[in-house]
Amino acid sequence: MRALDLKLMRDLRRLWAQCLAIALVLGCGVMVLVLATGTERSLRLTRDAYYDRGHFAQIFAAATRVPKQLLPEIARIPGVAQVEARVSMNVVVDLPGMVEPAQARLLSLPAAGAPVLNRPTVRLGRLPEPGRIDEVALSENFAEANGLAPGASFAAILNGQRRALRVVGLVLSPEFVYLIGPGALMPDDRHYGVIWMNEEPAAAAAGLSGAFNDLSLRLTRGASEAAVIAAVDRVLAPYGGTGAHGREQQVSDTFLRGELGQLGAMALILPPIFLIVSAFLVNMVLSRLILLERPVIGLLKAMGFTGREIAVHYLKLSIGIGVGGVLLGWIAGAWLGARTTQLYTEFYRFPYLIYAPGTASFAISAVMGLGAVALGAVRAVNASARLRPAVAMQPPAPPLYRLGRIDAAAIRMGLRQTTMMILRSITRWPGRAAVTVLGVSAAMSVLVACFFTFDSIAAVIDEAFTRTNRQQVTLHLARSVPATATEAAAHLPGVTRVEGAFGLPVRLTRGWRSALTQVEARSDGDTLVRVLDGNGRVVAMPPAGLVLPETLAAKLGVAPGDVVTLSLLAPPRDTVDVAVSRVLPQSLGETAYIAAPALFALMRVAPQVNRLNLLVDTDRLPALYAAVKTAPAVDGVLLWTGIRAQFDATIRENLIRSVMIYAVLGVLITVGVIYNAARIQLSERSYELASLRVLGFTRAEVGYVLVGELMLLTFLAIPPGLLGGYGFSALISAGFSTDLIRIPLVISRQTYAVAALIAAVSALGAALVVRRRLDRIDLATALKQRD
Amino acid sequence: MSDQVAFRVEGLTKTYASGAIAVQALRGIDLALYEGELVVLLGPSGSGKSTLLNILGALDIPSTGRIFFREHELTGMSDAALTAFRREHVGFVFQFYNLVPSLTARENVALVTEIAKRPMRPEEALERVGLGHRLAHFPAELSGGEQQRVAIARAIAKRPEVLLCDEPTGALDSATGVTVLEALYEANRDLGTITALITHNAAIRRIAHRTIRLADGRVASIEENPQRMEPAGIEW
Numbered sequence A: 001m002r003a004l005d006l007k008l009m010r011d012l013r014r015l016w017a018q019c020l021a022i023a024l025v026l027g028c029g030v031m032v033l034v035l036a037t038g039t040e041r042s043l044r045l046t047r048d049a050y051y052d053r054g055h056f057a058q059i060f061a062a063a064t065r066v067p068k069q070l071l072p073e074i075a076r077i078p079g080v081a082q083v084e085a086r087v088s089m090n091v092v093v094d095l096p097g098m099v100e101p102a103q104a105r106l107l108s109l110p111a112a113g114a115p116v117l118n119r120p121t122v123r124l125g126r127l128p129e130p131g132r133i134d135e136v137a138l139s140e141n142f143a144e145a146n147g148l149a150p151g152a153s154f155a156a157i158l159n160g161q162r163r164a165l166r167v168v169g170l171v172l173s174p175e176f177v178y179l180i181g182p183g184a185l186m187p188d189d190r191h192y193g194v195i196w197m198n199e200e201p202a203a204a205a206a207g208l209s210g211a212f213n214d215l216s217l218r219l220t221r222g223a224s225e226a227a228v229i230a231a232v233d234r235v236l237a238p239y240g241g242t243g244a245h246g247r248e249q250q251v252s253d254t255f256l257r258g259e260l261g262q263l264g265a266m267a268l269i270l271p272p273i274f275l276i277v278s279a280f281l282v283n284m285v286l287s288r289l290i291l292l293e294r295p296v297i298g299l300l301k302a303m304g305f306t307g308r309e310i311a312v313h314y315l316k317l318s319i320g321i322g323v324g325g326v327l328l329g330w331i332a333g334a335w336l337g338a339r340t341t342q343l344y345t346e347f348y349r350f351p352y353l354i355y356a357p358g359t360a361s362f363a364i365s366a367v368m369g370l371g372a373v374a375l376g377a378v379r380a381v382n383a384s385a386r387l388r389p390a391v392a393m394q395p396p397a398p399p400l401y402r403l404g405r406i407d408a409a410a411i412r413m414g415l416r417q418t419t420m421m422i423l424r425s426i427t428r429w430p431g432r433a434a435v436t437v438l439g440v441s442a443a444m445s446v447l448v449a450c451f452f453t454f455d456s457i458a459a460v461i462d463e464a465f466t467r468t469n470r471q472q473v474t475l476h477l478a479r480s481v482p483a484t485a486t487e488a489a490a491h492l493p494g495v496t497r498v499e500g501a502f503g504l505p506v507r508l509t510r511g512w513r514s515a516l517t518q519v520e521a522r523s524d525g526d527t528l529v530r531v532l533d534g535n536g537r538v539v540a541m542p543p544a545g546l547v548l549p550e551t552l553a554a555k556l557g558v559a560p561g562d563v564v565t566l567s568l569l570a571p572p573r574d575t576v577d578v579a580v581s582r583v584l585p586q587s588l589g590e591t592a593y594i595a596a597p598a599l600f601a602l603m604r605v606a607p608q609v610n611r612l613n614l615l616v617d618t619d620r621l622p623a624l625y626a627a628v629k630t631a632p633a634v635d636g637v638l639l640w641t642g643i644r645a646q647f648d649a650t651i652r653e654n655l656i657r658s659v660m661i662y663a664v665l666g667v668l669i670t671v672g673v674i675y676n677a678a679r680i681q682l683s684e685r686s687y688e689l690a691s692l693r694v695l696g697f698t699r700a701e702v703g704y705v706l707v708g709e710l711m712l713l714t715f716l717a718i719p720p721g722l723l724g725g726y727g728f729s730a731l732i733s734a735g736f737s738t739d740l741i742r743i744p745l746v747i748s749r750q751t752y753a754v755a756a757l758i759a760a761v762s763a764l765g766a767a768l769v770v771r772r773r774l775d776r777i778d779l780a781t782a783l784k785q786r787d
Numbered sequence B: 001m002s003d004q005v006a007f008r009v010e011g012l013t014k015t016y017a018s019g020a021i022a023v024q025a026l027r028g029i030d031l032a033l034y035e036g037e038l039v040v041l042l043g044p045s046g047s048g049k050s051t052l053l054n055i056l057g058a059l060d061i062p063s064t065g066r067i068f069f070r071e072h073e074l075t076g077m078s079d080a081a082l083t084a085f086r087r088e089h090v091g092f093v094f095q096f097y098n099l100v101p102s103l104t105a106r107e108n109v110a111l112v113t114e115i116a117k118r119p120m121r122p123e124e125a126l127e128r129v130g131l132g133h134r135l136a137h138f139p140a141e142l143s144g145g146e147q148q149r150v151a152i153a154r155a156i157a158k159r160p161e162v163l164l165c166d167e168p169t170g171a172l173d174s175a176t177g178v179t180v181l182e183a184l185y186e187a188n189r190d191l192g193t194i195t196a197l198i199t200h201n202a203a204i205r206r207i208a209h210r211t212i213r214l215a216d217g218r219v220a221s222i223e224e225n226p227q228r229m230e231p232a233g234i235e236w
């Protein structure tokens, strides 16, 4: 090996800790890129493959009752490739050993053969055999959460009739990758599932013999989705069609899309930030490292090495660090990516996982990572290589200190001389201090943004559960009843307060934009479910206009004062123009609101209810549950405490995992910055510091000069760090909001405090490690030579 | 030594403009160095010895004046050409040994032999300075005199035509200094290397062909030395 390369190897070995610290920071940026893009790509490929193999439908429609004779007409609609007609109904489920009722969606399986669309994948057991009226297959997560294996039995209330059903198989379906009950905000595997049953008993139970009420379609290549939807709507309108829609409004797919969007945003927002910070750091550390090599550079020049050869030598050093960082990042990113993808496939129900991070993210991250270090090195080497050898070989002139205003103030304060040394060092090299401050504040920003996600989720939970939905139980009624029936519910066991609610499917249209959603009737007296404005105040309903959540308004491109076309997708199925009165910021949901009298006037009916919100005496909940399990009018139950517990559990579990990763990154950046700053200080000032020891200063006093300066800089990094954290959080809030959830930008004081504290503790740790080196320094050699 | 001029220096000045005050390190030097000669540069501190040596070795460039090495004019050459000049013709020895601390004695020498045109083997160069047995030692494991001899081995290993030494014995005691001088003396005698040697030690002038005294950035005097001594004969 050439002598210069030997020097390189030995330099790398001598500086291993510093090189590792740089490599780690660089690795963080690389890792985030590989992780985010790798997970996004894998999840997307898994989804696409599953949709493809499971023949996931492209258009979905529901109606009240459609005779089967209509199927050929639907199949003839231009652009329709395949049609699947089913019976679908919501049922209350009574599970053995569970006090509260559960809820399920019951779907029919075709009489002959497997479904052509939305094919269930059997995970355990089998599908119901033709002719068996009590056999059912269950969605795997629901069955697992309730310990139901093939062979188990349970009861369901089908259209008011209690039926014993036998589980024969557990299945997954591309339709329910993310399974969430109507009106629920989160999956609740214990209380909501899907039941597949043979067509004959299902149709009989639903009173739909010879008919269907649920339709799925797959389109021919190149067909216009909008045209097919319009045609299907026309065909189904006489039969109570509630509006066909594409995948963009299919609940499971929408959640998946949201998740992919978030991962995409993560891949776009985070890695550049990390890479820029690490590039900056690498740049700073390398320039300073190379500055220390100045005499060697001078010597090499004196010996006749060309500037190029010298530059290449140092470039190799930094590329060595870069390669180390990129490899670390690749390994960590690929490993975490595989694990994260695995977790996603558990959270989202996929029967298999395709982990294919793709080569692009590896290539891009390598180019960016190596580019960052090479750039840092080139700048530094150029500065030194341009010097004339005679100048380079001389030790740099002693730094010129000048008395400034800060010094005057410090002198007046009568600070100790060691403190003066700290202040002078900072004021003499403000650029260097600024880089350290910048690095630490970047780390703090990452930490703030990490913990901000908890704050925002807490705000969402508070909004959704504490302030908006204050009921304990919501009962869904099988069909609308006059509002006067609300009184009857007050007599259910344990009920202390009842409020009726009414919602119906509508299509809102403005110009070429349209959205399928629910409109909710709001009465003045409603206190359980509330509509709040951005400041948490109850919104007074305008007498006639619509109140829309921001997300829906954005989708329609409307502002208060605009007029939208409202098509009722339930009798009398009228279409009217309505003004938008108000737009509200809201974290969850896309429901439109209107004053109850206005809605019922539009519908030309007396006030009705199709949901009941209840406050219940907790002690008597079991009695209420028992009553609900047998009430024929109820086809669905939402237990809000259960939803909330589930929400907390899943969100937090997922969040903690990713937050942990980013917290580690924040700590690594801090440690990388401070450790390197300390090492450079140590090598540049070892003479000075050793002199202090010779003068009789104690180790602690000398250590104070080193650690004190770094801690002062860390302290100075707090304001910009927290400010940066706010900006970073704002980016995340914007980038991570999906159609279904808007991430509010709220950051608690605790978040700021914890972020600053973690950064400060990591900085102190890193500085103390270097201080131990200072303690071990050999005075004689330190006074003789540098580093 | 011969009559053939190797280095010719005409009207050389060097002004350092560091900060507000400009320092005139050289104030007009005219000088010739001959093929194969060993000259000693003497002069008080700050008289411009190092500055002159650095300019001769193309480590630095003059403010005004011209320098010729044989038929080539160094002044006005590009940086690349100056680098090539150093690489092919010049060896340096500095007061503070200037070894690369992460390389062993042999590797420090190899550093140069790898880029030279017709070098000796590093082992041979180290044997010449009496260090054939310390090949695998790192600078930190060598004494000052040994380190300086490694530096000399490194300088002569490429068989340079010019050897420029800035106080090579400045940091050494007399006995160690003599061994270092012997290495230089032999290189000059055996290889015909033009050697310029800065020292504060007037006794060393006895090994030289000529002694050039600088004072205040000018040549104060030039003495021939008809009765050269071997380094072993001097003491300080």
Ligand SMILES: Nc1ncnc2c1ncn2[C@@H]1O[C@H](COP(=O)(O)OP(=O)(O)OP(=O)(O)O)[C@@H](O)[C@H]1O
Pocket: A391, B016, B017, B018, B023, B024, B025, B043, B044, B045, B046, B047, B048, B049, B050, B051, B052
């Ligand atoms: N890089 C520089 N910047 C400014 N002034 C310089 C520089 N190098 C040398 N000088 C000045 O130029 C003058 C000559 O310096 P030089 O180093 O050549 O002296 P010298 O004869 O080698 O002294 P010494 O015997 O102390 O080594 C001195 O006054 C010195 O202060």
Ligand SMILES: [Mg+2]
Pocket: B049, B050, B051, B166
């Ligand atoms: Mg000098």
